[in-house]
Amino acid sequence: MSVINFAFLARPNIFRNFLKGNTSRIFSLNTTNYSTEEPPEVQEAPETVTREPSEKEKARDRTKVIPVETSIRYLKSAAYKETYGEYLVWEQYRRNHKGMFPPRKTRKTCIRKGMLSTGNPCPVCRDEYLVLDYRNVDLLKQFISPQSGEVISYSKTGVCQKRHQELLIxxxxxxxxxxxTFDVPFREYDYSEYYNEKNESKK
Amino acid sequence: MSFGSNLRMFANKASLCCNVNKVTLELFSRCSTVAFLQYDKDPGPSFSNPDVQKLLKSMTRVQLEKVYKKRSVSDNTVEYKFMTSEQLEKQFRKAAERAEKLIQMPPIVKVKEDSQKVISRDPALTNFSNTKFVIADITYGVNSSDRKILVRQTDGTLEYAPLSIRKRINQIYFPHPGRKIRLPRMFEPEHLNRCLANFQYEFILDRACVQFDPYEKEYHEITTKVYNHINESKRFDDLRSTRHFGPMAFYFAWHQIIDDLLYDMIKQDYLKNGAELVALYYQLNGIDYDKSIHEKLETLVQPQSTIQSVLKPKASDDMHEEIKNAIGKSAEDFTADDISFEFIETFVKTKALKKVQLELALQALRETNDEKKKLYHGLKKAHGIS
Known part of the structure; x- marks a missing residue:
């Protein structure tokens, strides 16, 4: 079990799932571990290319399009509850970076060529059932600050740049x-503009 | 044609913009077929009438907690200060004054029709350009409604811009905060119906206030749709103590559909408001009634000042106060209630549409009121006050 990185330890419930042998809901995967499994003679033998993808490869695959309706149902489901508990989707995510200070911006994207290209994908990319869409209100609400009503910065949520753009849209x-819903700016009316012509006595 | 300092012209992608407007208009005409009650004559003078304004404001029942509810806006700062009790009272007074402004009712005026006002026809300019030109005077300090905005058509006609173009140009150069140049999709019938089904009344009305001017047809259609929905769902409390309650009550009274609102007021024991609503109904529909009721109620029920509700009542040894606090009503309140009862009852007997329901509600309230009255007198006797 030496391949487990710190991200696992930070999330006890996911860790528990992993110990049970249920690997389908793991978010972060170790890249080095994955590459060692691949046999070196892949290029020579054409039939090895068409082999069944391993469990870990399947977990990294992001080519399957999940409809929004599924995502909306997922956010209300027990599976979601078990994974995140009472926390927001991004609350328990920690960025990996060297040194004391994280880079100003998060990474450009977590998914390249339809596959997760990183061992610590951002909170939206790591869970393929979180679909950013204007109808997925429960998810969007988690990224809006209750104080200011604005979308929370990626420096706080850790969402990758691509997903953050999608989120804003x-x-x-x-x-x-x-x-x-949001708080609409207050509009003050000048009554004299509407009622002045008829009755000269100003309201 | 000199327009003072800043004169700007820009070519207008005329055909494209016109199409967008047409589409939205069509959408609205489709949604307007469902129970859209129009104001048959100009409601402006009756709405701005001081008596009517007073009634509407009183019916709104201002609660400072609701007016100053937490808003999620970007400058959401809180300031903490040490104050003496006089300073605190002064602050409360200021807050109450500000609340008056915050619940300013959106004006009700009649729908403004577009009219073509041609300034000059210059056939020499025909086909000078294949787009029309919009000319706007953007001098600082001119009111949006007074701003001069003209259109030079492709056939050389110079005329005043129609309302839709005026609105767009005004929004480009002097934007209203929160208003969009394109109509938010929320106001399209299917999305509006969804919002209504989620009971987002205040949000829709607030947004309609910002997006439209009171004289626009769309504004009238959307607000009436919301009011009708509220009348069906009977969630009047959602709008109580907001700026939209007055216009809603005005709409109901004008179209003589006050029964549900009156029923709600009776049920919640807001009898004075019920009497006011009936008075408003009489006033708007030109029915004579005894106007002395307002004075009677005014003298009996002290106008519920917003400041008093905030400042904590001083601990008094007055037995009257204590009994009043225990029961929630004073002797004056009981007599005021009796007056309102009579006033509403005559309305129910003569004009109401849902007579049985209202009569039953009145009956039930009268019984509970009688019990309270008995209790009140009992307590008074027990404490030895006559």
């Missing part, structure tokens, strides 16, 4: 469609 769309 879907929040804007959700507000446009009325899925997300």
């Amino acid at each position: 879907s929040v804007e769309r959700a507000r446009d469609f009325g899925y997300l």
